[in-house]
Amino acid sequence: MSSTPKRQFALQGAAVILVLSIAWPYYGWQATALPWLETSLAIGGVALFFATISRQPWWWRVIHAGFMPLVWFTHSLAIDPNWFLFGAILLLLVFRGALSGQVPLYLSNKQTVGALADLLTERGPSRFLDLGAGLGSTTVPLADALPDSQFTGVENAPLTWLAGRLLSLGRPNIHWQWLDLWQTGLADYDVVYAFLSPAPMPRLWEKVKAEMRPGSLFVSNSFPVPGMTPDRIIDVACTPPRPLYCYQL
Numbered sequence: 187m188s189s190t191p192k193r194q195f196a197l198q199g200a201a202v203i204l205v206l207s208i209a210w211p212y213y214g215w216q217a218t219a220l221p222w223l224e225t226s227l228a229i230g231g232v233a234l235f236f237a238t239i240s241r242q243p244w245w246w247r248v249i250h251a252g253f254m255p256l257v258w259f260t261h262s263l264a265i266d267p268n269w270f271l272f273g274a275i276l277l278l279l280v281f282r283g284a285l286s287g288q289v290p291l292y293l294s295n296k297q298t299v300g301a302l303a304d305l306l307t308e309r310g311p312s313r314f315l316d317l318g319a320g321l322g323s324t325t326v327p328l329a330d331a332l333p334d335s336q337f338t339g340v341e342n343a344p345l346t347w348l349a350g351r352l353l354s355l356g357r358p359n360i361h362w363q364w365l366d367l368w369q370t371g372l373a374d375y376d377v378v379y380a381f382l383s384p385a386p387m388p389r390l391w392e393k394v395k396a397e398m399r400p401g402s403l404f405v406s407n408s409f410p411v412p413g414m415t416p417d418r419i420i421d422v423a424c425t426p427p428r429p430l431y432c433y434q435l
């Protein structure tokens with residue numbers, strides 16, 4: 187069984203239905219209130235069992251075991267529900283990409299930026315595009331280090347885009363756009379950089395092949411294109427390892 191979010195939802199849902207379909211009639215028959223703490227613990231246990239027999243990765247098992255007990259605990263704190271609405275909106279504004287395309291926000295580190303700077307220096311003045319540019323962790327330092335190159339960042343999570351926009355202010359060689367990466371044309375760039383997740387890589391590669399010009403370079407941080415041998419792998423000295431997979435068009 188794969189670990190797609192829909193399957194995880196089904197798995198947790200099955201545990202809820204199973205436990206409630208036993209507990210509700212049982213306590214109803216005894217005319218006593220459902221003990222929510224014990225019920226949530228039972229749901230966690232059953233969900234853990236389902237996750238284990240369907241061989242889900244360990245972190246999903248932990249999530250399944252803890253989810254309902256945590257719901258019970260949070261409910262017992264009697265927090266004003268508006269705070270949850272506020273939190274959900276905030277998460278959506280930052281992690282929109284995780285919901286729509288399984289691409290959350292995490293940032294390229296300094297070592298990766300250094301390796302990208304070396305790569306761009308080798309190639310000479312370039313037009314560089316960061317697909318899903320986050321807060322500008324690549325575009326901002328690279329634009330400062332390489333003033334003869336042009337840097338474009340596209341980002342579609344509103345709050346993340348805004349933070350990146352502010353951090354890019356005063357840098358004329360940064361073009362910061364609120365745009366869906368799938369709507370972004372790749373033909374005008376010498377180097378296209380992506381630090382996304384395994385999920386979009388097959389589709390992204392089709393886009394790269396269709397749009398990037400011969401001689402240009404596609405660089406993927408950490409996530410290789412399935413079934414394609416990179417022309418070069420740059421081993422960035424950092425922990426955890428974050429290799430740069432380079433594909434020459």
Ligand SMILES: C[S@@+](CC[C@H](N)C(=O)[O-])C[C@H]1O[C@@H](n2cnc3c(N)ncnc32)[C@H](O)[C@@H]1O
Pocket residue numbers: 280281282283284287289290291292293294316317318319320321322323324340341342343346365366367368380381382
């Ligand atoms: C792993 S982060 C990488 C951020 C930045 N490139 C870096 O290296 O530090 C991926 C970013 O892609 C953005 N993203 C996800 N899906 C996107 C889409 N369809 N269009 C534009 N940006 C997207 C996310 O919001 C997130 O900020």
